[in-house]
Amino acid sequence: MSSVTTDGQHNIGYLCTRGQCEAGRSDRVALRFITPSLERHDYTFADLDGLTNRFANALATLGFGKGDMFFTFLPKAVPQFVAFLGALKLEVVAGTLFSNFGEEAILDRLGDASAKGVITKKSFVKKIAAVRDRMPALRWIIVIDSDRHLADDILSYDRLMAESSHEFTVPRTSPDTPAILHYTSGSTGKPKGVLHVHRAVLSHTATAAGVLGLRQNDVYWCTADQGWVTGTSYGIVGPWNLGVTQIQFAGSYNPESWFRILDEERVNVWYTAPTALRMLMREEPDFYSRFSLPSLRTIFSVGEPLNPEVIAWIRRTFSRDIFDTWFQTETGAIMIANRPGQEIRPGAMGKPVDGIEAAIVSDEGDPVADTVTGNLCVRAGWPSMFVTYLNNPEVYAGKFKNGWYYSGDKAYRDPDGYFWFVGRSDDVINTAGHLISPFEIESTLLEIEEVAEAGVVGVPDEILFEKVVAFVALHRKYGYSQELELKIRLYVTHKLSSVATPHDVVFVEDIPKNKSGKIMRRVLKARYLGTDAGDISTLEV
Numbered sequence: 001m002s003s004v005t006t007d008g009q010h011n012i013g014y015l016c017t018r019g020q021c022e023a024g025r026s027d028r029v030a031l032r033f034i035t036p037s038l039e040r041h042d043y044t045f046a047d048l049d050g051l052t053n054r055f056a057n058a059l060a061t062l063g064f065g066k067g068d069m070f071f072t073f074l075p076k077a078v079p080q081f082v083a084f085l086g087a088l089k090l091e092v093v094a095g096t097l098f099s100n101f102g103e104e105a106i107l108d109r110l111g112d113a114s115a116k117g118v119i120t121k122k123s124f125v126k127k128i129a130a131v132r133d134r135m136p137a138l139r140w141i142i143v144i145d146s147d148r149h150l151a152d153d154i155l156s157y158d159r160l161m162a163e164s165s166h167e168f169t170v171p172r173t174s175p176d177t178p179a180i181l182h183y184t185s186g187s188t189g190k191p192k193g194v195l196h197v198h199r200a201v202l203s204h205t206a207t208a209a210g211v212l213g214l215r216q217n218d219v220y221w222c223t224a225d226q227g228w229v230t231g232t233s234y235g236i237v238g239p240w241n242l243g244v245t246q247i248q249f250a251g252s253y254n255p256e257s258w259f260r261i262l263d264e265e266r267v268n269v270w271y272t273a274p275t276a277l278r279m280l281m282r283e284e285p286d287f288y289s290r291f292s293l294p295s296l297r298t299i300f301s302v303g304e305p306l307n308p309e310v311i312a313w314i315r316r317t318f319s320r321d322i323f324d325t326w327f328q329t330e331t332g333a334i335m336i337a338n339r340p341g342q343e344i345r346p347g348a349m350g351k352p353v354d355g356i357e358a359a360i361v362s363d364e365g366d367p368v369a370d371t372v373t374g375n376l377c378v379r380a381g382w383p384s385m386f387v388t389y390l391n392n393p394e395v396y397a398g399k400f401k402n403g404w405y406y407s408g409d410k411a412y413r414d415p416d417g418y419f420w421f422v423g424r425s426d427d428v429i430n431t432a433g434h435l436i437s438p439f440e441i442e443s444t445l446l447e448i449e450e451v452a453e454a455g456v457v458g459v460p461d462e463i464l465f466e467k468v469v470a471f472v473a474l475h476r477k478y479g480y481s482q483e484l485e486l487k488i489r490l491y492v493t494h495k496l497s498s499v500a501t502p503h504d505v506v507f508v509e510d511i512p513k514n515k516s517g518k519i520m521r522r523v524l525k526a527r528y529l530g531t532d533a534g535d536i537s538t539l540e541v
């Protein structure tokens with residue numbers, strides 16, 4: 001079903017638009033864009049092809065060419081998809097920025113990448129302008145919400161599109177051509193510019209078919225923002241290269257709208273994140289009885305460990321399974337996953353996907369025995385493997401040893417080949433000589449009725465080396481009490497062990513998360529210790 005053409009055309013922009021038309025899908029809806037008030041706007045593959053051709057022509061007229069860097073800096077909007085694929089058609093590298101970024105975060109990314117252009121909206125131009133003198137490579141700003149050019153170098157998208165031809169001949173693009181640039185979520189430090197090439201489409205497509213199980217007439221919804229890798233690999237490239245109709249919802253998180261969309265749009269496959277699911281779990285069960293989700297075949301999750309309690313809640317509430325998937329910006333596509341047809345072990349991420357060799361490897365580069373915690377590694381050379389960290393070749397080189405790519409996550413494999421996430425290398429807690437997974441403690445805390453969210457960190461301790469500190473946010477109807485604190489401690493002792501028992505339980509309103517929804521444990525740790533949390537440009541506020 002993949003439409004990677006036999007003549008070796010790897011151009012992602014081409015494959016997701018013209019390639020689909022050539023495969024007979026011109027009139028099929030590619031993009032169903034849903035506004036916050038739930039109005040729909042449909043675009044067929046032929047529409048997308050014409051629009052992206054116009055955008056490629058517009059960029060060419062402005063002097064863009066192969067290898068130049070162009071970014072989208074937009075909330076969900078149709079031009080974001082047009083610009084992304086249009087730039088790729090011209091062999092311009094397409095980068096995406098999360099729309100809430102402030103000045104410094106913009107500088108860290110557009111400046112680092114020497115971006116030559118960015119598409120945004122009028123109200124964001126100020127943020128770019130504030131740091132523009134420190135981004136000498138930035139020539140062009142295109143705005144989507146003005147029908148006239150605002151300055152010599154701040155141009156109207158509508159005008160550029162109207163003045164450009166809808167015909168464009170996409171060059172035959174070799175697999176090694178740079179394509180997509182993402183900055184990582186910045187959960188552990190300063191975000192890094194991760195570059196992928198057009199060859200990555202092979203992994204996106206194979207996993208969209210083989211793991212997500214997308215079929216040609218499916219309606220599919222990936223809730224990720226296009227600023228993150230999931231939003232491009234599985235919110236643009238893989239599904240469109242399979243001819244699938246994608247929902248894109250411009251509204252913010254809202255259980256009512258989300259479930260109406262799943263129901264009314266007859267979504268077949270839904271790809272979301274644990275943080276969203278944990279929020280949905282806060283709704284009363286009655287709320288969900290209104291939705292039958294008639295067409296929903298499968299639900300997938302990515303971005304953080306999928307807590308067993310979430311799996312149990314989905315089973316209880318929707319009589320369905322949810323499948324965890326593991327990947328990173330650097331891997332570009334899903335590497336390890338649960339999927340239909342393979343028994344789910346709640347708490348495990350699943351098994352490596354077809355064509356991927358994953359292993360737990362020692363610091364010295366040798367695979368370790370089953371059940372031993374070590375570095376989660378992938379055998380280098382899969383198609384969507386990143387090709388560099390921009391401006392950081394040494395850090396890139398340091399990620400490989402003996403042919404293994406070191407993901408920076410710790411995990412173990414059980415004797416049946418399932419991989420169990422333990423933590424990011426920096427987050428794993430070393431207490432009294434035991435290695436403890438913060439995720440395991442968090443998942444246990446979520447089983448307690450009063451607890452809505454939890455974040456667990458290890459902080460330095462003279463005797464234990466590190467001690468366990470748990471931050472918990474309670475469901476709205478509960479409040480702090482000493483008994484509850486005791487209950488929490490006893491529960492963890494009973495379920496896990498005394499070494500996992502939190503020395504301190506800190507009650508908070510909310511757990512700090514970054515903009516892609518991940519718990520920011522280093523922020524919790526810094527708060528507890530009263531130290532500086534470092535780069536917090538991706539902190540959700």
Ligand code: ATP
Pocket residue numbers: 184185186187188189190191192228229301302303304305306324325326327328329330349407408409421423424516518
């Ligand atoms: P940075 O590298 O800047 O600290 P980040 O690692 O959060 O940011 P991403 O590439 O978006 O940036 O996230 C990938 C990471 O997310 C993985 O390395 C892993 O730690 C976590 N992750 C993703 N999926 C899963 C999953 N299914 N289970 C557990 N952890 C996951």
Ligand code: MG
Pocket residue numbers: 184328408
């Ligand atoms: Mg990372």
